[in-house]
Structure formats: structure tokens, C-alpha cells
Amino acid sequence: MNKSAKIYITGHRGMLGSTTLKIFEEAGYDNIITASHSDLDLTNQQAVEDFFQKEKPKYVIHIAAKVGGIKANIDNPAIFLYDNLIMQANVINSSYKNGVQKFVFLGSSCIYPKESPQPMKEEYLLTGKLEPTNEGYAIGKIAGIKLLETYYQQYGFNSVSLMPSNLYGPNDSFDLAHAHVLSSLVKRFVDAKNENSAFVTLWGTGIARREFLHVNDCAKAILYMFENYEHHEFINIGPGDDIGIKELAETIARKVGYKGELIWDDTKPNGMLRKCMDVSKMTEIGFQPEISLNDGIDEVIKRYKEHKDETHRDHLNNEKK
Template sequence: MNKSSKIYITGHRGMLGSTTLNVFKEAGYTNIITATHSELDLTNQQAVEDFFHREKPEYVIHIAAKVGGIKANIDNPAVFLYDNLIMQANVIHSSYKNGVKKFVFLGSSCIYPKESPQPMKEEYLLTGKLEPTNEGYAISKIAGIKLLETYYQQYGFSSISLMPSNLYGPNDSFDLAHAHVLSSLVKRFVDAKEENAASVTLWGTGIARREFLHVNDCARAILFMFEHYSSHEFINIGPGDDIGIRELAETIAKKVDYKGEVIWDNTKPNGMLRKCMDVGKMAETGFIPEINLDQGIDQVIERYQELMDETDKTAPVL
């Protein structure tokens, strides 16, 4: 892989995209191109075609996506399905038409059936019904996998598809309307500690389990697979173990020294009860995540507290 090859990374301002951009630059790649949403709307087919015709990237890493936590997925199923479908279709087709040598697609562990056997192996895809709370997003990512498979079958278009587990880490949103579960919990407990709140109410029962991958490890996996993996069959990316949401909440509460009551609102959905992936194929490639969850939680707490301090310093004095 030539370090001066032109590489287009979509979604470079997001949590995973910004980290991946930095990881590739640190690895010595010198010809990376990006475009903000105002510069290129990926849902606009003609704009995407014009961009690819003009820029002619040799490699594409498609990270841009409409993402969010369980509430955002429930509230906006059409948006999550449509935006992701149209973005990836435009980028994949323009990549094929303009001779891209290798395409990297990022999916999600939510592609697997709601009642999938655990841990979830790649071959379990499409063996059962999806989890209703994120069905729109899941269908879009399954469509992306299948679109690339058919482009390989019919045109010989080279691509790899990576399915990471739940991501967390730097640049994640702390907006409760859009945040993922770990950053949401950090915000809830840090805020409750600061406000001396008597209780914190959380969705569901806490029995659901999730597998968490630090965004730095995911970006490292993208670089590693970009350089060393070439199979058109998609591959799971994650640590291969999970944690209960109740245990995660208790861990975060303890770390921020919150001593109030934690109330579980069982009128709200748990989401998929478990989605821990089998990462045997990933291990066979030689890639191993480095950041354990305990270290990662500390980093997220520290980052949110830094953001709070920055807000306090910029607040007007009345």
C-alpha cells in the first residue's frame, strides 16, 4: 500500500471518522482527502458523482452515517434507514464507477437477529428477526454489506466490511437525544453528582448486555484491515466480551462517587438483550484491541468533566 495513495475518508468529523483520520496520518499516509457536509452532501447523488469524477480517490473508507442511541433510533426510524441507505449507495456506486481499488465499509453489531445465538458469528446474519428499536439502522447496514457483495460478484469490485461492536470514546456526543449508552451514562451520573441529585432514572431493567470497543481500537482495526485484510466476506470487530448495563451503570456511579439511588424504568425498552460478537475471524488476522473497558470509562469521564469545566469558564458572569 503506497503511503501517498489518495484516500477518501467520509465522516471525518465524527467520533470514529476523526480518530481514523488521525490514525492514518500517524501511520504515514500523506494524501487523505475529506469533505464536510456543507462541501459535499452524501445523500445528493449528482454531487457525489461530481466529487468522485473530480477527485478520483484510489481508496475509500466509508464511515459517515446517521447514528445515535436507542432513543434516537426509536424516534427517527425513517431517517436512520433512508439517510444511511442513500449515502452508502451513492458512495459505493461512485467508487465503483471511478475505479476505486479498495472500499472499506463500516457497519454495526446491530445487524444480527434479536434472538441470535451468542456469541454472534458472521454466519448468523439474516437468520432471524431484527431488534425493533434499531431496525431501520440495521437494515441500512445489512443493505450496505449486500450491495458490496453483489458488486464483487458482478463487477469484481474490491471491498471489505467491518462490523464493530458498540463504540465509545473521544468525540462521542453527550447530548442525551443522540448519545450512545456509555456516554449517556457518564453524563447522567456526573451531572447527578454535581447537582447532588437524590436519584438517577435509567431506561429498561439493566439486564441487557453490551460489548464495548474503544474508538481508538476501532480506528486501529480499520487501518490494520485496510492494509492486511482483503476478503469480501464481512468480519466482526470487537473485544469479544460484554458487560451488563446495570453493572456498567454501577461502575460509572462508583467512579464518579455518586451515592444516590438508581431507578430502572421498566416501561422503557431494553433493546436487544445481548449482542456479544464472536471475534474469532478477527483474531485470526492478528488484530487485537488494546484498551480495556475500565481504562476507557475513565477517559470518557475525564473528557466530560473537561467539557463541563470549559463550559463553566466560558459562561457569562451575571
Template sequence: MHLNARIFVAGHRGLVGSAIVRRLQAEGYDNLLLAGRDTLDLRDRESVEAFFAAHKPEYVFLAAAKVGGIHANETYPAEFLLQNLQIQNNVIDAAYRHGASKLTFLGSSCIYPKLAPQPLKEEYLLTGPLEPTNEWYAIAKIAGIKLCQAYRRQYGFNAISLMPTNLYGPGDNFDLANSHVLPALIRKFHEAKLNGNQQVVMWGTGTPRREFLHVDDLADACVQLTRTYEGEEIINVGVGEDISIRELAELVKEITGYQGEIVNDTSKPDGTPRKLLDVSRLHALGWQATISLSDGVEQTYRWFVDNQAQVRAA
């Protein structure tokens, strides 16, 4: 991937896309094709076709997606399934037909069965039922994986699929109505501290375990694997360690300086009991995460505090 290659980062304003842009720019890539939703609606086939015809990207990072936590997935199942399918189908097909050298598709660890053995190996895909609270998003991502594999088998298109674990970092979504657990906890504890609240309520029992990867680590993995990995098989991208939601809440409480107590709302769903990725295939390819969870949460909290004016927090 030469330094003046035409590189399209789909979803460059989102958490993942913006991190990929930062990484590419830091490494000297200066011919990035960036188009926001206001100028390019990736759900619209004609718009995507016109963009690829005009710009002929050589490399494509498909980081655009409709994303959200349990509440958002349960509230908008049709949008999560349909819009993600539209985005994926349009971009993957256009990239192939307009001669892109390579496409990197970003999936999610929620593609794996709810009760699959832990840690989650890549070969566990499609071996059991999905977690109901995010199956709409998961089915769309599985379809994206299979479309990449189908285009590789039928047309020889060089598309790879990476499956990140739970992500966090600068640019995250802190809207309590549709954010993921870590940014939601950061906002809850920060506001509780400012307001002098005696309690912070967190969903569920706190017992589920999750793995968290800083988005800058993911971006580094994406760039490295785009340069070096040529296989059809999906690759898990994570740290290989997890933490309970309760332990995560305690960590966020400490970093934000909140002094009150944590109360569990057990009427709310827990989601998947555990979701830890097996990253042995990733390590064998020569990549490992470098940002610790405590350092990453502290950095993310500082970013949240410093960017209150433009932070995504309705």
C-alpha cells in the first residue's frame, strides 16, 4: 500500500473510521478519500456507484455502520439489519467493480453464537444461535463476511474481514439512549460527580464479562493487516483478556473521581454472559494490542471532558 495510494475510509467520522484516518495520516498516507454522510449516503446504491466511478479508490476500509448498544438494537431492529446490509452490499460491490486492489471489512465479535465456548475462535461462526439483543446487527455483519468471501471465491476480489471486540476511545458515542457500555458509564459517573448524586445505576447484574480494545489499537491492526494479510478466513482483533461489567464500573468510578455508590438495575438485560476473543491467529500474524484498559479509559475520559462542546452525547 504505497503512500500516495487512493484510500477510501468509509465512515471516517465514526469511532473506528476516524481512528483509521489518524493512523494512516500518522504513517504518511496523504491521498485519503473522505466523504461524510451529507455528501455520500452509503445506503444509496447510485450515490456509491457515482463516488467509486469518479474517484477509483485503490484501497477501501469499510468502517461505516449503524451501531449501538442493547437498547438501540432492541428499539430499531429493522434499521440495524437493513441499513447495514445496504452499506455493505453497495460498498463491497462497487469496490470490486471499480478495480479496488483491496477491501478491509470491519465486523464485530457479536457475530458469534451466544453460548459458544470461550474464548471465541474464528471457526465458531455459524455454529449456534445468536444473542437475541443484537442479532439484527450480527446477521448483517455475518452477511458482510460472506459477501467478502463470495466475491473472493467467484471474482478473486482481495477482501479481508476483521472482527474487533468491544471498542472505545476518542470520538465514541456518549448518548445514553444508544451508546455502548463503556462510554455510557463514563458519562454517567462524570455527570453524577458534577451533580453530587449519591448513586449511579447500571444496567443488569454486573456479572457479564467483556473484552475492550482501544480504537487506536484497532486502527493500527487494520493498517498492518491490510498491508500483510491475504486470507479468506476472518481474523479476530482483540486483547485476549476480559473484565466483568462491575469491575469496569469500579474502574470508571475511580478514574472519574466519583465518590458515591454503584446500584444494579437487575430488571435490565445483561446480554451475552461472556464475550472474549481468541486472538491466537492475530498474534501469529505478528500483531498485539499495546494500550492497557486503565490507560485507555483515562485517555478517553480526558477526551470526553475536553470535548464537551462537540461530543456525541444527546
């Protein structure tokens, strides 16, 4: 790869986008362009086309997406489907029309059927019904995969589609309305310990299992596949093992020193009961995640405590003004 060629990374302010930007810069790529939402609305087709005609990037890493946890997906299915559909359609089409030489698309393990055999292989896509709690988001991502497949079939457009497992790590949200499961649990238990709460109520039964990938490892996978993967079939990205949500919650509670009761609200959905991907294709290509879940949890706890301290200091400073 020519490290001075222009690369456009969408979603550069989000958890994965900001980390990917950093990883590419550290790897020596020195001509990366970005655009915040206030500068470029990716749902605006004409604005996207004008941007591409002006900038003419050689490569595109499309990370921008409407994302959130199970509650956000349940509450906003139309938004999750529409925003992701229209953003990726605009970016993919303008990339093709303006001569982009390689396009990297980020999807999600949510694309697989609710009753998919485990671990989930790439060929299990569209073999059954989707999990209803995140169907909008899943359909959006599936449409992105298929759009790129058809652009390759009809136009020879070069792309790579990567399906990471559940992400966590730096720059994730701790807002419970939008946060992913791991950061949500960290917030709940750190706050409960600080407030001496007698119990913490969690959604579901805890029997669901999830596969977690640190955002740094995902960004490194993007870089690795960008430089080394030239096929057009989408590929799973993750550690290849999973953990029960009950075990995860108990682990986080222990690590933060919370000794109260964990109450599971079984009137709330579990989501898909298991989402563990087969990552044999990824390992055959030569990539392997490095950060263990145990170390990653410690990092998220540390970052949330720092976040709380910063918020508290800002509040005190504002009161003094």
C-alpha cells in the first residue's frame, strides 16, 4: 500500500473510528482525511457525492454507523435501519463512482440468524430468522454486505467486509441509553459500589453468551485486512470464544469490589442466546487478537473511574464560576 495515498475514514470520532485513525497513523499512513457530522451528513446523498468529487480518496474505511445496546435497538428500530442503510449506500456508491481502489466495510456479528449453529460460520448468513431485538441494525449491515457483493459482481468494485464481535474499550459510551453491554455493566457496578446500593437489577436471565473484542484489536484487524486481504467474501473478526453475561457481570462486580445482590429481571429480553463466531478464516489469513478479556475489563473499569473523577472535577469547577 502507498502510505501517502489519500484514505477516508468515516466515523472517526466514534469508539472504533477514533482507534482505527490512531492505528493507521501509527502505521505510517500520513494522508488520512476525516469529516465530522457537522461538516458532512452521510445520509445526504448529494453532500456525500460532492465530498467525494472534491476529495477523491483512493481508499475508504467505512466505520460510521448508528450503534447502541439492546435497549436502544428495541426503542429505535427504524432509525437503526434507515440511518445505516442510507449512510452506507451513499458512501459505497460515491466511492465506486469516484474511483476508490479499495473499500473496507465494518459490519457486526448481529447479522447471523437467531438460531444459528455455533460457532457461527460466514456461510450461515441468511439461513434463518434474525434476532428481533436488533433486526433493524442487522438488516442494515446485511444490506451493506450484499450491496458490496453486487458492486463487485457488476462493476468489479474492490471491497473487504469485516464482521467483528461485540466491541468494547476506549471511547465507548457510558450513557446507559446508548452504551454496549460491557461498559454498561462497568458503570452499573462502579456506581453501585460508590452508592452502597444493596442490589443491582440487570436485564434478562444472564444465560446469554457474548464474544468480546477489544477495539484496539479490531482496529488492528482493519489495518491487517486492508493491507493483506484481497478476497471479496466477508470475514468474521473476533477471539473465537465467548462468556456468559451472568459470569461477565459477576466478574466485573468482583473486580470493582461490589458485594451487593445481583437481581436478574427475566421480564426483559436476553437478546440472541449465543453469538460466538467461527474465526478460522481470520486466523488462516494470519491475524489474531492480542488483548485478553480479563485485561480489557480492568482497563474499562480504570477508564470509567477516571471518567467519573473528571466529571466530578468539572462539576466543582463550574460551581466555582
